[in-house]
Amino acid sequence: MTTARRTRRALSVGEVTDALLGVVALVPSTLLYNKFFGTWSYLSTFALTVVGATVAAVAGVVFRWPRAVRIAVACVGLVAVIVPTALSGTLHGALPTKDTATELGLGLISGWAKMLSVSLPATASGQVLVFFILMNWIAAHTVVATAIVRRSPAAPVVPPVLAYAVGLVMVATPVGTYMGVTALLVTVALVQIMLRARRVTVRAGQTTAHESVKPARNRWYPIVGGIALTLIPLAAGVAATRTGLFGEGVHRADPRPLQPNPSLVPDILTPLATVKPQLRADPPKQVLTATFPAGATVPPAVAVAALDRFDGFTWTTDDEFLTAGQRLAGGRLHQNPTTVTARITIADLPSQFVPVLGWPNQLTFTANSPASVGFSATSGSLITDKPLRPGTVYELTGQFHSATELTSTAEPTAISDDDPYWRLPPDMSAYLDTLPQQITGTIPDAVGKLAAVNSFLRNLPYNLDAPPGHSYADINRVVAATQTREDGHAEQHAAAFAVMARKLGYQSRVVVGYRLHHTGNGTFVVTSKDATAWAEVHFEKYGWIAYDPTDVHQTKRTPPAPASASTSTPTRVPADTAPTSKSDTVTPEPVSPPRSVSWVVVALAVALSTVCLIGLWVLSILARKAVRRQRRRRAQNNAAQVAGAWEESVDRLAELGLPVKLSMTPLEFSRHADSRFGERTAALSMLAEQATTAVFGPEHINTDDAARAWQLERRLRRDLYPGWRRLRSLRTWLSPRPLTIRRSKPTRRPRGRQP
Known part of the structure; x- marks a missing residue:
């Protein structure tokens, strides 16, 4: 008895480009730490971290390793980067010691607290550098794997944005703004989203012989739109910097005092x-x-x-x-x-x-x-x-x-x-x-x-x-x-x-x-x-x-x-020291200084705004899906209602990640779904026959056929999420994938005559 050998997965040029752009998007968050460490020497450590994480992520995808193996390889690679760079002072010759293990554990678990309690500029070594490597390793590994495996245009942008947000918190003390690196992050992110959206559109919109061919100039619309979306935030950022709309970065909210060292308190009053x-x-x-x-x-x-x-x-x-x-x-x-x-x-x-x-x-x-x-x-x-x-x-x-x-x-x-x-x-x-x-x-x-x-x-x-x-x-x-x-x-x-x-x-x-x-x-x-x-x-x-x-x-x-x-x-x-301007006059009686806005309040405001935006985005997805479902359900004739039930079923499978190729007929698509989901898509096979009839013989569809089509659609939804999997349906309802599918003309709701 022989064991089936896993075949290697070949990477396309587009996947390699996405991975490289994802790694480049991590550079802005790394540039923030120049003021944190006070030197550029940490960039060599960042480069080694990114290379190691990229190799581990690509190997896991190419060789189709199980998830447990990928995690184990990533952990071993992370330790292999940390020990010779951040913990070299704890080594005995070239061998790790007990101190190496202790510092490694403390850095991985509580390195974030060390970064928030260290006086800047920090020394690029020890627990501080351990956590810096950990953050960038996770970000690089995630962004590369996501760029290759996921098809969502915005998926690879999330890790760099999160890394940048964490970096802003860590380097809050130094005076100044970061409009330059922010503009770099926005530019790389939008370029990546634009390119991925273009490729996804091309894959999903493969035309057939009976489809109309759009003018060549329309192919440039996504590129022109992407360039516009890139330039608009850049122009807004430059304008905000020139006008001082977002301040000059002098009184920055700093989380560092929230992590005080209780032992560093004078033991005498004066x-x-x-x-x-x-x-x-x-x-x-x-x-x-x-x-x-x-x-x-x-x-x-x-x-x-x-x-x-x-x-x-x-x-x-x-x-x-x-x-x-x-x-x-x-x-x-x-x-x-x-x-x-x-x-x-x-x-x-x-x-x-x-x-x-x-x-x-x-x-x-x-x-x-x-x-x-x-x-x-x-x-x-x-x-x-x-x-x-x-x-x-x-x-x-x-x-x-x-x-x-x-x-x-x-x-x-x-x-x-x-x-x-x-x-x-x-x-x-x-x-x-x-x-x-x-x-x-x-x-x-x-x-x-x-x-x-x-x-x-x-x-x-x-x-x-x-x-x-x-x-x-x-x-x-x-x-x-x-x-x-x-x-x-x-x-x-x-x-x-x-x-x-x-x-x-x-x-x-x-x-x-x-x-x-x-x-x-x-x-x-x-x-x-x-x-x-x-x-x-x-x-x-x-x-x-x-x-x-x-x-x-x-x-x-x-x-x-x-x-x-x-x-x-x-x-x-x-x-000692040096700063700003002049005052030769006698000061007035001391007055209570204006209360500064706590960084906690700022953080809560940002968090609340983010939650509101996410909530609006979720509500817009749910509302658009609900409106479209009702429009399909109440179409103008029976054939259009059957076609609407079929499109709703296709949407449910798209939410589960099944690629929707518009060149497929309903029967071909049902067989394609059956090969992945098995008996869970039995209702789709019966619905495919009605959808084919609705497209090519709409006059043969009656009211009972339309009602049965929607019954099959509901049965498909139940079969896709049996038992405990029903909870997953709540998450898939939030998926925007069905809203991005471009429908070919033969699967649009027919406008045939009512029998």
Whole structure:
């Protein structure tokens, strides 16, 4: 006994073209991830993924493998692509390890959560790249198989559109719009639909000798219509981009904060309160050692925590920290910033915050790497799940601007209603409310005003024995008193500068860190005695410029110099970031910012609109089928009613995927259906004889024949869906295939005379 050998299936040129177009339609969704990964290196992984998925899909179709075999081959191929690309760091030589299996499982199951909780740009490796490969493998495998097997013109377009929608969610953070790649996707999709619809029409509309031949020019109608449908959305997209109808992509809804890492939360309320205890530690504790390359420009201090929220009592931060990779984004400095790289070794760091230089761009741990590192693209702060262990070593690259780069024309960044860096709570004392204006007087430029405030605070006595605290009351006590016991230290001075800068209308914050004291050979040993705090103001094109309002050598109160336009440039510390415009005037009383539209609301609106469109599409199909059935049932004569029953029966078989060739006679079509469905189409054979009579001898059809024809049509519907298959009939009723069949003239409802 021999087993029948499966014959290979040959692919037509049209099927190969459809598969290639489907793969090309995946390119736009992949281009979105340039801003996600910050590099084009991931494209090689995408190419390997698409090639592997295409080979697996084509092999399954050509060799006619069973579904279980196709799935198994696809899974093996997927793992074969993931391991050497995304998980190469877990291999022992060329062999997978336990870590490989763990990372593979986590990436496949929860890689989507990792992608939604990572700080951008993400490193193209590990669990993030695993899920990226998984998405593109599924999309490529599905689109190729669908393009070859399915006949629906729009079927191969669905996977690329879904991949593009997922990509938009994943890359929601970067500013900007994606009209270019969207236009590319729409173009490829419409071209593919146009070509497939043309081929399906040609296959379904094969003419016979007795059919009329349409003019040759009509053959171009589908192509011209397809080109029109392609150009219209492209023109609409260009117009929308030019007019800003859909916005500029600045305030994009981002799902990333909805997947926070609970371990990346500061363990103290405000690091500002730790400055004085560290300064009073005896003996001082070594905190870290920073080693810079020879000849490098070194910033005056390393920053630990940036505090942006002030409630009248405490400076805090509510930064959202996302899992960080080696490359860090945000805070673009446009005016040729100084870039510095240092090797930092931790000795005894008292908090979860990671010391940084200016605005950090790259972070690489070389010893005692923490389990999780978070980065805030808003403030430039880094945090770990636990305080860094002694002996932890990392290399950090940062950018900053020197204070001497500021000129009198430099402008602070414009403020907005929803900006937390300018808000001040009420209940400020009358003295503190008017003090900034008294200090700055008639100074016209922002740099001069901030320099005058900085000079005023540096002339206040420094006293480490002063009471702690940085509330409105503490600030007022320090700037208004004349007695030694009412003097302050860095905690009050930094808080006072930030408050007065905001009162003048500038974005400001308080930063806690450590001063750097050179010890030779590019090495800086930092101890608890170097703890300090300063204030920073955000300047357009320069980023955060640090002002040090504390003079540790000042022991007596010195009256400030009269305010004038020639006030000297202040002493400053580090710097970071860069953005937008200007504001020199005093800010009004804080107002509640307008409520931004939640991305959840936007998603629900999009989902509701999609459901409504799908619902309208479904209703249109059902309504058109119902109207056509009634028209056939109530045709003008008996022969036309029999022909209508036959056409309804043909429609039911078309819904099940049976090809409708118009060159077939009713008897030939019934035998064709019998070869596929067997006894389930017995009623069709009897109906075929009546349909043949209705076409060629309509005068022999009476009322009973018409009634029997529709009884056979109902019997066919019942026989096609016996038992549990009846549920499937609900799905086939939604199929638009019968609405696309082009009827040949011999099968149209006859208009013969009524006997």
